[in-house]
Each structure stands twice: as structure tokens, then as C-alpha cells.
Amino acid sequence: MKLAVVVQRYGAEISGGAELHARYIAEHLAKHAEVEVLTTCARDYIAWRNEFPAGTDQLNGLPIRRFPVSRERHPKTFARRSEQVFHHTHSLADELAWIESEGPTSPSLVRYIQSSLTRYDFFIFFSYRYYHAYHGIRAAAPRAVLVPTAERDPAIGLEIFRPVFRGVRALMFNSFEERDLIGAASGGGDLPGVVVGVGSEVPSDTDPQRFREKYGINGRFAIYVGRVDENKGCKDLFWHFERYARATPGGLSLVLVGASILPVPDHPRVRHLGFLPDQDKFDAIAASEVLVMPSYLESLSMVLLEAWALGRPVLANAKCDVLKGQCLRSNAGLYYENGAEFTEALRWIATSSPLVQELGVNGRAYYRRHYRWPVVEKRYVDMLDRLKGEPDERAGRRPRLEPLPGWIARRQKKIPAAAEVVAQLPQGPSRTLNGD
Numbered sequence: 001m002k003l004a005v006v007v008q009r010y011g012a013e014i015s016g017g018a019e020l021h022a023r024y025i026a027e028h029l030a031k032h033a034e035v036e037v038l039t040t041c042a043r044d045y046i047a048w049r050n051e052f053p054a055g056t057d058q059l060n061g062l063p064i065r066r067f068p069v070s071r072e073r074h075p076k077t078f079a080r081r082s083e084q085v086f087h088h089t090h091s092l093a094d095e096l097a098w099i100e101s102e103g104p105t106s107p108s109l110v111r112y113i114q115s116s117l118t119r120y121d122f123f124i125f126f127s128y129r130y131y132h133a134y135h136g137i138r139a140a141a142p143r144a145v146l147v148p149t150a151e152r153d154p155a156i157g158l159e160i161f162r163p164v165f166r167g168v169r170a171l172m173f174n175s176f177e178e179r180d181l182i183g184a185a186s187g188g189g190d191l192p193g194v195v196v197g198v199g200s201e202v203p204s205d206t207d208p209q210r211f212r213e214k215y216g217i218n219g220r221f222a223i224y225v226g227r228v229d230e231n232k233g234c235k236d237l238f239w240h241f242e243r244y245a246r247a248t249p250g251g252l253s254l255v256l257v258g259a260s261i262l263p264v265p266d267h268p269r270v271r272h273l274g275f276l277p278d279q280d281k282f283d284a285i286a287a288s289e290v291l292v293m294p295s296y297l298e299s300l301s302m303v304l305l306e307a308w309a310l311g312r313p314v315l316a317n318a319k320c321d322v323l324k325g326q327c328l329r330s331n332a333g334l335y336y337e338n339g340a341e342f343t344e345a346l347r348w349i350a351t352s353s354p355l356v357q358e359l360g361v362n363g364r365a366y367y368r369r370h371y372r373w374p375v376v377e378k379r380y381v382d383m384l385d386r387l388k389g390e391p392d393e394r395a396g397r398r399p400r401l402e403p404l405p406g407w408i409a410r411r412q413k414k415i416p417a418a419a420e421v422v423a424q425l426p427q428g429p430s431r432t433l434n435g436d
Helices: 017-029 075-087 092-102 107-115 131-143 159-167 176-185 208-215 234-247 278-287 302-309 321-330 339-351 353-370 373-388 418-423
Strands: 002-006 034-040 055-059 062-067 122-126 144-147 170-173 193-195 221-225 253-257 270-274 290-293 314-317 333-336
Touching: 002 017, 002 107, 002 131, 017 034, 017 122, 017 144, 017 373, 034 107, 062 107, 075 092, 075 418, 092 131, 092 159, 107 131, 122 131, 122 373, 131 144, 131 159, 144 159, 144 373, 159 176, 170 176, 170 373, 176 193, 176 321, 193 373, 208 278, 221 234, 221 278, 234 339, 253 278, 278 302, 290 302, 302 314, 302 321, 302 353, 314 321, 314 339, 321 333, 321 353, 333 339, 333 353, 339 353
Parallel strands: 002 034, 002 122, 034 062, 122 144, 144 170, 170 193, 221 253, 221 290, 253 270, 290 314, 314 333
Antiparallel strands: 055 062
């Protein structure tokens, strides 16, 4: 079987989000199939500037084909178009203009997909909301598998994505909450797919003392790992932690690991270490009392899974359905709705060793049952084998996505604001609570 993994950007230095997810999946599926990566020449996700050379490349033994981005993202244009489609009645043409602004706009990548349908058995697209996935899936629907990495934000309410979700061969969901969200956003009913998530490259030789000695951290601490960004809930995290620190002298400190685009408080119990090598990051998680995850929007938190793999409990934002659902299914984390609950949960974790130990044991068991790489790989391989064996695929009779309406119909301003659509979708953790 030959597979193409199609993702917006790809590289060893791209260390988070859907792109790292795609790299992990590509490298692990290479044990079971012939895998090639199709991506752009962009390195950063803000401007989509061409920084990698176009053409063939290789990383960790996998071949890569890079295609140029035809134009960089214009922040003001993107913001204006986002305002229009997210918050006002609009047209399908407005949504198509939004996807052009979202980028990374690479017509040559889409043309390659169109011309190479028989070269690959399946194209596995990552991140539904980007140009390469929307147009690539429309070109390759009979062979398209989508890893949507969808969050509960206004983009999921755009009309253009409904036929995409319903027209791909299969969706590989990150969580039960993501499955339910996409099902509701696409009009209800069953969608072809499976909840699979992703594994992580967790080392077996973490050393908390090695981390403490290297960075001069001696006391007990909670840890946040990820981009230090208001969009990741870090502004609220700082407010909640400062309230906790005032109420709890001598309590836990807060260690931040990750690049920052948000000012970090000048506080004696807050330490920002910046981006760390993987070994140091895992040592840091192993040394912590608890991983704090304040994000409001996630399709799956890889660092949360990594903490559980290392036997550490988590404290998560209950306003994120995915995080709350994962805590409920695993029985390995606590969650908070507000600052008072954050303070009490952190106090409880800091003073209850039996609780911390039990949560850690539960988390490790949950990770091993659902997110070890052999488990994740099998779910992918089983789905691809099933799709490969479907008679309509062998006969080439699978229909394409429905065509877009004509010029006039695309410009009729009758589509409701995407944020209003999302506000009407069901909320809360999935009713599927056993994780099976």
C-alpha cells in the first residue's frame, strides 16, 4: 500500500500541533506501508513564507515533496474575512475567499494531487481548515482520509466544510468530543471513521533529578508545556496561579516550558524556561507534581497524554470539552471552571500524595490502553485495509464530492455567521466515557 501524508508544513524543527502529529503518523505508518509526505515550502504558520526549497527532500528516512506557497498570508485581509464569515451573514464566495486567506495557498500542491490519484492508494490529509486540505480533498475524495484536528472554534461552523466531512472515505478523530462536534457540524448522522488519536515519543529513561540540577529548580512545582499564548489559556492561567500563590504561601511553584508570545509575570514562584529539548521536557514533566492544561480549544492534547504516560496527573480547563472528557474517561485528572476551583484543586494535589499516586497510576494505564504506538498504528492500518477492501473502491465507482454551486449561487448572502452555528452545537464531554 502506498500512502501520501498531506500536511500544511513539515520539518524536524516544527515541534507541535497537527504538524508534529502528522510527522509521527507518517513515520509510524512507514512500518506498514510505503509513505511519502506532500507539503509546502512554508516553515511558519503565520505568514506561510517559503523557506524550504521546493522539490524533493527527506527526513528520518521518509521522502518529502515540497510545493511553493503562491502568496503569503496577509494578516489584515485574513482578519477582515474572518470577521465577515464568523460573525455576519455571508456567502459561499466569502467562505472560499476566507480559505484562500487562511492558506497556505499552494495550487501546485493541489495540481500534483489531481495528477497523481493513481500513484497512491490513499491521501491522508491533516487539519481540515487549511487550503491544502480543502482543495486537496475535493481533488482526491475517492482516496481521501482526513485527520481533522478540529476544535470548537468558529471555523467548524463554515458551510464549505460540511460536504468535506461527509465526502471523505474516513475520518480519523482525535477524541470522542471531536467526533461528536464534527458530526453535529456536518448535519448529524454517522460519519465514516474511528477515534484513534496519536501516540507520543516518550522516553523510558526520564530523570527528574537531572532536570532539577540542570535548571536549578529544587522545590515542588506544577508545569505547563506548550506555546505561552493567550489563545492557549495562559493569560487565565497566570491570573489563577497568582490567586493560588496569594492564598497558599509556600505552595507549588509554576514552571513554564515553551516559546512565549505573551508576557510572563515577574513572580517569585513563576519560572519560564523557554523551549527545551525533548529529553529535558520529559524530565521536567516527570519532576512535576501536576501538568496544568488551561486551553479552551483542543482536539487532543499530546502533552496531556505524555504526562499520563509518565504517571503524572493533570489539572485541566473544564471549559474545554475534550480535556474534561479525557479526564473523565481516564480518571487521571482534575478540572476547574474558575479561579477558586483552580486554587482548591492545586491545593488538593499538593497535599494529597495518595491522590496524586492514584491519578498517576490511572493515567499511565489509560495511555497504555489507548495511546501506545502499537495501538494507534493498528487502528490506522485496520481502517486503511478495510477501505482498500471495499468493492466500490476497487471498481473505481466511489463518487466525488458534490460540485460547488454556480457563480451566482456562490454569491448569495444567506449563510448564517459561523459563530452562531457553533453556538447552537451540543456542548459538553462525549457520552462515550469508557474510551473504547
